[in-house]
Amino acid sequence: MTNPIYEALFAPLADSARPFLTLADGSGISAAGFHDQIARFGHALRACGLEPGDRVAVQASKSPQVLALYGAAMATGIVFLPLNTAYTSDELEYFVSDCGARLLLVDPGRIDALAPLAERLGIVLESLGPDGSFDAMAVDQSTAITPTPRNGDDLAALLYTSGTTGRSKGAMLSQNNLLSNAETLVDLWQFTEKDVLLHALPIFHTHGLFVASNVILRAGAQMIFLPKFDLDQVFGMLDQATTMMGVPTFYTRLLGDPRLSRDTVSHMRLFISGSAPLLAETHAQWNDRTGHAILERYGMTETNMLTSNPYAGARRPGTVGMPLPGVSLRIADPDTGAELPQGATGMIEVKGPNVFQGYWQMPEKTAAEFRADGYFMTGDLGMIDDQGYVNIVGRAKDLIISGGYNVYPKEVELALDDMPGVLESAVIGLPHPDFGEAVVAVIVPTGEGPDTAQILQQLAETLARYKQPKAFIMLPELPRNTMGKVQKAELRKTYAAYFKETAA
Ligand code: MLC
Ligand code: AMP
Numbered sequence: 185m186t187n188p189i190y191e192a193l194f195a196p197l198a199d200s201a202r203p204f205l206t207l208a209d210g211s212g213i214s215a216a217g218f219h220d221q222i223a224r225f226g227h228a229l230r231a232c233g234l235e236p237g238d239r240v241a242v243q244a245s246k247s248p249q250v251l252a253l254y255g256a257a258m259a260t261g262i263v264f265l266p267l268n269t270a271y272t273s274d275e276l277e278y279f280v281s282d283c284g285a286r287l288l289l290v291d292p293g294r295i296d297a298l299a300p301l302a303e304r305l306g307i308v309l310e311s312l313g314p315d316g317s318f319d320a321m322a323v324d325q326s327t328a329i330t331p332t333p334r335n336g337d338d339l340a341a342l343l344y345t346s347g348t349t350g351r352s353k354g355a356m357l358s359q360n361n362l363l364s365n366a367e368t369l370v371d372l373w374q375f376t377e378k379d380v381l382l383h384a385l386p387i388f389h390t391h392g393l394f395v396a397s398n399v400i401l402r403a404g405a406q407m408i409f410l411p412k413f414d415l416d417q418v419f420g421m422l423d424q425a426t427t428m429m430g431v432p433t434f435y436t437r438l439l440g441d442p443r444l445s446r447d448t449v450s451h452m453r454l455f456i457s458g459s460a461p462l463l464a465e466t467h468a469q470w471n472d473r474t475g476h477a478i479l480e481r482y483g484m485t486e487t488n489m490l491t492s493n494p495y496a497g498a499r500r501p502g503t504v505g506m507p508l509p510g511v512s513l514r515i516a517d518p519d520t521g522a523e524l525p526q527g528a529t530g531m532i533e534v535k536g537p538n539v540f541q542g543y544w545q546m547p548e549k550t551a552a553e554f555r556a557d558g559y560f561m562t563g564d565l566g567m568i569d570d571q572g573y574v575n576i577v578g579r580a581k582d583l584i585i586s587g588g589y590n591v592y593p594k595e596v597e598l599a600l601d602d603m604p605g606v607l608e609s610a611v612i613g614l615p616h617p618d619f620g621e622a623v624v625a626v627i628v629p630t631g632e633g634p635d636t637a638q639i640l641q642q643l644a645e646t647l648a649r650y651k652q653p654k655a656f657i658m659l660p661e662l663p664r665n666t667m668g669k670v671q672k673a674e675l676r677k678t679y680a681a682y683f684k685e686t687a688a
Pocket of ligand 1: 384385386389390391392412413431433434458459460482483484485586587588589619649650651
């Protein structure tokens with residue numbers, strides 16, 4: 185028995201002098217240097233008392249150390265749980281306690297603030313990154329490591345997502361879920377060891393961690409590893425990159441910059457977009473300005489990547505392409521699960537080696553999202569057109585995707601409904617020029633009505649910034665159907681031009 189993910193993605197880095205990461209300041213880390221860090225961190229994880237199958241949670245700024253921690257967790261069979269750096273302490277506490285993490289790693293500056301939480305939960309708290317206490321524990325460790333034996337069905341990572349409904353759930357991803365998808369994508373998108381990926385995504389979600397990093401590791405390629413998406417840094421590095429993966433906001437921001445031209449992207453072979461719908465208009469503008477057709481793909485935390493436009497064939501704007509090799513995808517009646525004919529709109533349901541193992545300690549919730557024949561219900565509504573391309577036409581789940589981050593309206597509504605001056609609320613996503621969709625709170629006030637500045641201040645304690653409303657709309661009552669259900673579609677229609685009008 186070996187450790188498939190370590191063997192396929194990380195072991196090949198050892199003893200190789202080839203470049204692996206280029207950082208924003210131009211400095212580099214070789215493949216061997218990075219593997220040394222993985223080995224040291226692996227020993228440090230074991231020294232902290234973690235056993236295979238234990239969870240390590242990390243909420244730390246993007247850095248090579250966080251990526252090396254991921255490699256170290258894979259080498260030692262420890263389950264990796266990355267967390268959005270925007271989460272508040274309240275949000276963090278839920279995830280860490282729900283998954284029973286043994287170790288929590290955070291930025292050095294947050295140790296004092298989080299010490300009481302760690303004590304309450306009885307977990308080890310260390311800091312990661314330059315001057316981190318965990319780095320100090322690792323510094324004298326060996327650079328050779330014997331990986332912990334694992335098999336493909338063993339858990340590799342837990343990623344929290346609200347799934348199709350309700351409270352955040354930990355999606356359990358096995359080694360094979362991740363590895364099978366990385367292998368498929370390397371082939372499909374023709375990644376080789378000559379590629380240099382411009383990596384400006386966060387590494388706490390599927391897109392930046394698994395799609396981007398795993399593909400590069402599997403291909404033996406390299407990355408320009410930027411701390412975040414920053415236009416100046418991106419333009420400064422484009423001439424060294426061959427590929428970029430981004431959410432649609434990356435592309436609209438780049439289009440808004442006069443530096444974008446055929447010349448600035450002359451070294452690039454491929455631009456990939458995902459995590460949120462890319463407007464056909466953005467696709468066309470990008471083609472005009474750069475001569476490149478953005479390749480759009482579609483996926484989910486629970487399933488990894490599901491569909492992709494072709495590398496060689498037509499990349500059709502407004503579609504997410506065809507199911508990946510090995511992925512079975514059908515359009516089904518959302519109520520009965522019966523497969524619908526080509527051209528009909530229904531629930532996108534999927535099956536394949538990429539589909540997760542279920543939600544952490546939630547067997548009923550897991551069962552509720554799978555059909556009896558093993559297909560997973562994505563909560564996305566789609567249609568397969570006459571050329572076999574999947575078109576996402578809407579969502580059966582009440583979800584807002586803002587700049588590639590998911591926001592569950594219910595979570596925001598529950599927080600708002602507790603505030604003074606709020607009788608009830610409906611949280612919706614409205615078209616936004618930068619974030620694609622932006623969170624808007626429609627509020628029915630009581631008496632004097634709420635003080636929105638105070639609401640935002642209060643929300644900041646419990647909800648990550650990207651979940652907080654970018655605008656408030658006051659209404660005497662919410663539109664409801666005869667069953668009493670709030671008509672969010674009607675609200676979205678009425679206020680569709682809200683951000684266009686407020687920007688004008
Ligand atoms: C930041 N803010 C956001 C936001 N990101 N608000 C709403 N939506 C977002 N996505 C807040 C900031 O806190 C700030 O608040 C204000 O909005 C403006 O910030 P900014 O400086 O303009 O934002 P920036 O840091 O540049 O970030 C924007 C971004 C980033 C789009 C680059 O959000 C990003 O990297 N998104 C990628 C998300 C991602 O990786 N998703 C993949 C999920 S996996 P203030 O305080 O200034 O008002 C998945 C599966 C799949 O979906 O298929 O891939
Ligand atoms: P997450 O739960 O963060 O992994 O988000 C997954 C959701 O993002 C999917 O269920 C889709 O609704 C959405 N998504 C991902 N890629 C695309 C895309 N290319 N076009 C439209 N929606 C997308």
